[in-house]
Amino acid sequence: MVTIKQIADLCGVSRGTVDRVLNNRGNVKPEKRELILEMAKKLHYRPNPAGKALAAQKSNPVVAVVLPSKSIRFFDDIIDALEKAARKYESYGMRTVWHTVRGYDVEEQCHILDQIKGQINALIINPINDPKIAAKLNELIAAGIFVVTINNDIEQASTHYYVGSDYVNGGRTIGALLKMFSPGPCHIGVVLGSLKILGHRHRLQGLKEILGGDPQYEITALIEDNDDDISSYDATKNLLHQHPDINVLLILSSGGSYGTCRAALASPRKDDLLILVFDTIPTTREMMKAGDIKAAIYQHPHQQGQKAMQLVFDYLVNGIVPDRERYIMNNEIRIAENM
Amino acid sequence: MVTIKQIADLCGVSRGTVDRVLNNRGNVKPEKRELILEMAKKLHYRPNPAGKALAAQKSNPVVAVVLPSKSIRFFDDIIDALEKAARKYESYGMRTVWHTVRGYDVEEQCHILDQIKGQINALIINPINDPKIAAKLNELIAAGIFVVTINNDIEQASTHYYVGSDYVNGGRTIGALLKMFSPGPCHIGVVLGSLKILGHRHRLQGLKEILGGDPQYEITALIEDNDDDISSYDATKNLLHQHPDINVLLILSSGGSYGTCRAALASPRKDDLLILVFDTIPTTREMMKAGDIKAAIYQHPHQQGQKAMQLVFDYLVNGIVPDRERYIMNNEIRIAENM
DNA sequence: TTGAAAGCGATACCAT
DNA sequence: ATGGTATCGCTTTCAA
Numbered sequence: 245m246v247t248i249k250q251i252a253d254l255c256g257v258s259r260g261t262v263d264r265v266l267n268n269r270g271n272v273k274p275e276k277r278e279l280i281l282e283m284a285k286k287l288h289y290r291p292n293p294a295g296k297a298l299a300a301q302k303s304n305p306v307v308a309v310v311l312p313s314k315s316i317r318f319f320d321d322i323i324d325a326l327e328k329a330a331r332k333y334e335s336y337g338m339r340t341v342w343h344t345v346r347g348y349d350v351e352e353q354c355h356i357l358d359q360i361k362g363q364i365n366a367l368i369i370n371p372i373n374d375p376k377i378a379a380k381l382n383e384l385i386a387a388g389i390f391v392v393t394i395n396n397d398i399e400q401a402s403t404h405y406y407v408g409s410d411y412v413n414g415g416r417t418i419g420a421l422l423k424m425f426s427p428g429p430c431h432i433g434v435v436l437g438s439l440k441i442l443g444h445r446h447r448l449q450g451l452k453e454i455l456g457g458d459p460q461y462e463i464t465a466l467i468e469d470n471d472d473d474i475s476s477y478d479a480t481k482n483l484l485h486q487h488p489d490i491n492v493l494l495i496l497s498s499g500g501s502y503g504t505c506r507a508a509l510a511s512p513r514k515d516d517l518l519i520l521v522f523d524t525i526p527t528t529r530e531m532m533k534a535g536d537i538k539a540a541i542y543q544h545p546h547q548q549g550q551k552a553m554q555l556v557f558d559y560l561v562n563g564i565v566p567d568r569e570r571y572i573m574n575n576e577i578r579i580a581e582n583m
Numbered sequence: 584m585v586t587i588k589q590i591a592d593l594c595g596v597s598r599g600t601v602d603r604v605l606n607n608r609g610n611v612k613p614e615k616r617e618l619i620l621e622m623a624k625k626l627h628y629r630p631n632p633a634g635k636a637l638a639a640q641k642s643n644p645v646v647a648v649v650l651p652s653k654s655i656r657f658f659d660d661i662i663d664a665l666e667k668a669a670r671k672y673e674s675y676g677m678r679t680v681w682h683t684v685r686g687y688d689v690e691e692q693c694h695i696l697d698q699i700k701g702q703i704n705a706l707i708i709n710p711i712n713d714p715k716i717a718a719k720l721n722e723l724i725a726a727g728i729f730v731v732t733i734n735n736d737i738e739q740a741s742t743h744y745y746v747g748s749d750y751v752n753g754g755r756t757i758g759a760l761l762k763m764f765s766p767g768p769c770h771i772g773v774v775l776g777s778l779k780i781l782g783h784r785h786r787l788q789g790l791k792e793i794l795g796g797d798p799q800y801e802i803t804a805l806i807e808d809n810d811d812d813i814s815s816y817d818a819t820k821n822l823l824h825q826h827p828d829i830n831v832l833l834i835l836s837s838g839g840s841y842g843t844c845r846a847a848l849a850s851p852r853k854d855d856l857l858i859l860v861f862d863t864i865p866t867t868r869e870m871m872k873a874g875d876i877k878a879a880i881y882q883h884p885h886q887q888g889q890k891a892m893q894l895v896f897d898y899l900v901n902g903i904v905p906d907r908e909r910y911i912m913n914n915e916i917r918i919a920e921n922m
Numbered sequence: 923t924t925g926a927a928a929g930c931g932a933t934a935c936c937a938t
Numbered sequence: 939a940t941g942g943t944a945t946c947g948c949t950t951t952c953a954a
Contacts (some may be wrong), residue, residue: 245673245674245676245947247946247947247948248947248948248949249947249948257924257925258924258925258926259925259926259947259948259949260924260925260926260927260949260950260951261923261924261925263948263949263950264923264924267949271923271924272923272924273923273924276923276924290673290674291674291947291948292637292674292675292676292946292947292948293633293636293674293675293947294632294633294634294636294637294640294675294676294946294947294948295633295637295930295946295947295948295949296947296948296949297632297633297930297948298631298633298634298637298929298930298931298932298946298947298948298949299929299930299947299948299949299950300930300948300949301633301930301931302929302930302949302950303949334584334629335584335629335630335631335632336631336632336633337584337631337633337930337931413920413921416920416921417918417920417921419920420918420919420920420921421918421920424763424764424877424878424918425763425764454920538763539763574915574921575921576913576915576916576921577915577916577917577918577921578916579756579759579760579763579916580759581752581755581756581758581759581760581793582752582755582756582759582913582914582915582916584931586930586931586932587931587932587933588931588932596940596941597940597941597942598931598932598933598941598942599933599934599935599940599941599942599943600939600940600941602932602933602934603939603940605932606932606933609939610939610940611939611940612939612940615939615940630931630932631930631931631932632931633930633931633932634930634931634932634933634946635931635932635933636932636946637930637931637932637933637945637946637947637948638931638932638933638934638945638946639932639933639946640946640947641933641934641945641946642933642934676946676947
């Protein structure tokens with residue numbers, strides 16, 4: 245492998261000069277600059293990340309993680325992965341500070357962002373979809389902070405990176421799966437957290453695309469459970485009562501999936517209900533083993549956490565700018581046998 | 584983060600002494616040794632991988648990759664991932680040498696192993712399942728070479744690491760999927776490469792476990808295609824001709840899956856055939872898009888390649904011994920929508 | 923505009 | 939048995 249020193253020797257300059265050229269720090273005569281760039285290209289120079297990392301930690305890089313608290317089960321796996329990755333990178337000298345917020349309080353999230361602004365070099369955040377948050381993020385980005393949104397993007401923000409899943413595709417996948425599992429006629433009860441949440445709306449949209457005009461598959465009713473098990477339990481009871489023809493439950497978000505399933509299992513029609521869900525949270529896994537839930541869409545929460553942290557590390561410590569703005573995980577289909 | 588220097592200062596010894604203790608190189612007075620170990624533990628010392636990597640490359644680490652040539656399509660993705668990871672790690676100073684072998688010739692693979700023995704520190708190999716190969720691998724392991732088997736393990740070999748999939752589970756998964764897709768009665772034609780290949784046998788075993796005694800699911804016939812499209816084409820034509828009741832094709836290995844599918848599509852019964860396969864190789868993806876293949880089991884070939892290379896790098900360059908001996912990828916279910 | 927030197931953390935080697 | 943020193947590749951700082 246070619247090193248900066250070799251390039252310096254070949255060009256008859258010092259390492260410092262080569263470094264200034266390769267990192268666009270200016271203060272180099274244009275002709276030398278050209279020569280060095282050419283040489284670097286010819287020799288396929290690629291910086292040694294270990295060298296970079298060692299030098300970088302003198303700058304004491306810090307990343308903040310801002311997430312909703314553990315109340316939402318799906319986040320547990322993402323958090324686990326983030327923590328694991330943070331431990332790994334800590335040994336390289338990158339520090340992580342954690343901020344979990346109780347619910348989805350815009351003011352509180354804003355406040356936290358204000359608080360940490362001057363103390364961090366990067367931010368991993370599950371942003372609340374609100375213009376105020378977007379504005380705050382733009383502020384941070386303008387101040388040179390490297391921002392990664394996770395699991396939920398915020399479109400009004402300027403240059404940043406997103407790690408998460410493809411919600412529309414998730415909806416398409418669960419719909420296609422239903423079609424394969426059952427020839428119909430299907431009378432479908434759809435359960436989701438809230439139509440205010442963009443991701444949930446996108447899933448519904450994907451689902452409708454797939455079911456299209458097919459008369460065998462009809463969305464009979466839609467309920468919003470605000471990602472709460474108790475709400476979903478009551479709402480589902482009601483739903484099954486009011487629509488005796490429902491024979492399929494599609495649960496498009498995992499926040500209230502346990503409540504919905506419990507209501508379904510309490511119904512005398514439980515054996516005629518086909519249930520498909522999102523996310524393999526612990527309660528879901530149990531119900532899959534028991535055969536009550538037929539399949540789940542798995543969104544690689546672990547990979548999401550790991551990738552987000554890796555993007556930050558590579559940027560802060562190795563100076564690598566991500567090659568994409570959006571890192572999308574595949575929507576996997578899990579059944580009891582391949583959980 | 585604590586460094587060796589800090590420990591040295593606190594213990595009133597030199598960095599060299601601390602290094603000798605932490606890496607068990609001996610030549611340190613027991614009492615000092617104790618003191619240093621205690622201090623390291625108390626301060627939660629964790630070596631900085633960047634420092635390690637920088638120092639390690641002076642030893643010029645080399646890994647050899649020994650694989651069957653590109654004739655088997657499934658390996659393409661593994662090879663791509665290995666190459667990508669190799670490029671990444673090359674910038675850290677770890678070199679990779681490549682050896683692809685035409686077919687499954689035991690003598691040739693042995694010969695290669697002999698050839699490279701003295702020149703490498705680690706080996707990634709897709710071993711032919713043969714006692715001679717096992718013996719040769721044991722020789723290398725005894726000589727201190729770090730060995731990773733990929734996609735296919737060899738049980739008689741001493742301490743080494745395996746990256747691949749769970750074949751029995753793959754069989755169970757495809758069987759369970761079939762049960763969900765079709766209530767039966769199913770008359771199943773099973774196609775696989777060869778019963779001599781352990782992985783293929785294991786998949787069949789998993790499949791049989793799931794179908795169990797269920798009279799709705801009957802394995803009508805089994806054919807071996809030696810992972811060759813022409814053989815499988817002919818054999819499948821024959822199969823469909825001889826067994827007019829077959830309405831399901833389960834293709835347990837991708838080597839000849841294209842041939843099998845072409846034969847199926849050429850049959851007048853093509854619309855009554857449910858086809859499930861392993862691996863999303865390019866021809867399979869096309870046929871999934873066209874709706875001819877309903878689903879495929881995806882074995883994360885990319886993750887396999889990446890993980891194998893990472894294990895070698897972590898060991899050679901960072902001195903990290905893997906925390907497990909077997910790294911097993913999940914058998915994912917892919918349909919056209921979530922490919 | 924440029925070069926020289928110190929330093930990041932771990933290791934290898936030489937001298938004691 | 940132990941310490942000192944040079945080295946890996948890169949960045950930063952200071953001096954010229």
